[in-house]
Amino acid sequence: MISIKISNFFFLGITVLTLPVIGCTTLFAPKKSPAQVVNTTTATVSSTPIPKTLFGMHIQEPTKTPWPAVNVGALRVFVPWFFIQPNKGEWKFKILDKYVDLAEQQGVEVLYVFNDTPKWAAARPNEVGEWGKDFPGVASEPKDMEDWRNFVRTVATRYKGRIRAYQIWNETNNKNDYSGSIEKMVQMAQEAYKVLREVDTNIIVVSPGAIAGLDLPGNESWISLGGVDWLDQYFAKGAAAYTDVVGPHLYSIKEKAPEERVQTIRRMQQVMAKHKLSHKPLWDTENAYAKFPNEQPFTDEEARGFIARTYIIYWASGISRFYWYAWDVNTQIHPNWLKMVQADNKTLTPASIAYSEVQKWLIGATMKSCQPDSNKIWICQVTRDNNYTGWIVWNPEGKLPFKVPSNWNIKQVRDLAGGKSTLLASGSVEIGRSPLLLD
Structure with a gap:
């Protein structure tokens, strides 16, 4: 585990040798900026019936965790490039196969995240990133774009018709996750988009999941740029042409209620309009809630309320999919997170029961x-x-x-x-x- 102090909170990166951990579990304290105040109350509601895919989920350890005992509408999968291709010409698909098999058995759509360059392919092979010294180079762009194209092509071909959506990297404004330039990520997106469409014209390409929640503290060395601004520059440099879905991470903290996330959503939508992407879907591809270490755990009312209000407000505000992080979040590493299951990864919590109940209220309904x-x-x-x-x-x-x-x-x-x-x-x-x- 890598622990980097952020103000009075901690960013926790997880190194797992046998199984990949989905996503980059980052929470941050907001910074208020009067110049960036956006309407936080009025929601523009879609006239489309609410689909089950609004209710996305992450599962960290598919070989150990039973499939959720509640309905899941979509699954975001994170198996690192270095894990799938540890050496050039060597491929290991066991874990990704497991994810895809489970999703198919449950009739759930998969979003796979391209991320984490193997050392042998990295432009900066000795650079330490989110996976620590054991797996250097993960935050680097590839040295040879042909290696990147080959990886994308191999994965997309193997899972043609089984994985419908692919995301171009995880948290690209987190230097531990991506240390390259925005221009280089645009090039990677262009190459991946071309390859993916050659494999299957029905594939959906999702933008990088820049951390775009309420304003970052501003003095954190691990962040290259606020997520909304990062995506603004990413689209401006040409990536809008290679984006079917905009997919940031709208992380927040307990003090910022779900209702206040509308501010960030509106800012993100303004950027989408600026780059003529308003007609594209907006997904929150990774998110959760946590408290500071010195705070009391979530009460049952807080847990139920935060889960339900987030999904309700997201849909009302124009987000058509939200992947909760995570069903089986590690309780030892993340003791203060809002949990879906107890430590046995089976017993439901008030949060997961609310996740199930609010689906009954929403799926198939039209929000007027x-x-x-x-x-x-x-x-x-x-x-x-x-x-x-x-x-x-x-x-x-x-x-x-x-x-x-x-x-x-x-x-x-x-x-x-x-x-x-x-x-x-x-x-x-x-x-x-x-x-x-x-x-």
Whole structure:
């Protein structure tokens, strides 16, 4: 494990010798900037029925972790290049085969991330990156682009028709993950895009997952540039032509509620519009919540609320897919993370139960509106066939009584623990940080 102090928090990079770890688990404290204030309340809602693929997931250890006991709509897979091709001409597909087999058995779409150059192919083979001294060169671009093209072609050909989407690198503004220039990453994207389309014209190419959450502290040596700005330059230098989906990582921390992520989403959408990418999907390809080491663990209400509110607000704000990190997050390395399962990787937590329940509320429904009222109570209207209308309500600031409008014709109240109750004769219900569905 590599531990690099960031203000009062820690960036944790994980070195695993037998199995790759998905993603780069980075959290950061936000920096407020008045010049970058964007509308954080009003959501522009899609008229498309909500698909199951909104609910993406990571699984770190597919050979050890049972498949999630809740529905998963999409799977993001991270098996490093150096793991698949440890030496030129040597290929090891066992772990990636396992991921793809599991996903097929569950009917789940796969997003594979190209990342981590092997030492033999690296332009800077002795440079230490996120995997430490045992695997140097991982953050470097390849010395010979033909090695990169061959890797992309070999993977795409092997999994043609089985892996639908590919992401061009992980966290490219994290120097431990990528130490090259933006220009070089644009070249890599161009080469990969061409090869992928030669293999299969139906392949979806996703932009790098730059860390684009609320403003970074600003003095961290491990960050080359804020994620929104990094992607802005990436597109400006030509990569917009090689992008089918924009896929940043919108990491935040406990003090920044899910509602406040709308600010970063709007900034990202402004960059997309600038580069004529507004018609392309926007995905959050890796994200989670954590507390600082000196804080108390998440309460059950916090856990349920953060999970459900994030997915609801994301869809309302224009994000069509969100990959949670991770189903089996390492509890020893990440004791303060919001967990989906207990240490046995089987027993569900309030967070994973909420993940399952909010799917029932959303998948197949159309969201008609979603925004806070004058009292900062969020109200989201969802409809279905057969004249169904439901109302999802919560107050991000805590519990208070809510008088249900009589014209809603509410019969029952559903919560994120799977409970149901009849609306009181008074027509009032107590709401809080954990959303309720009134229908």
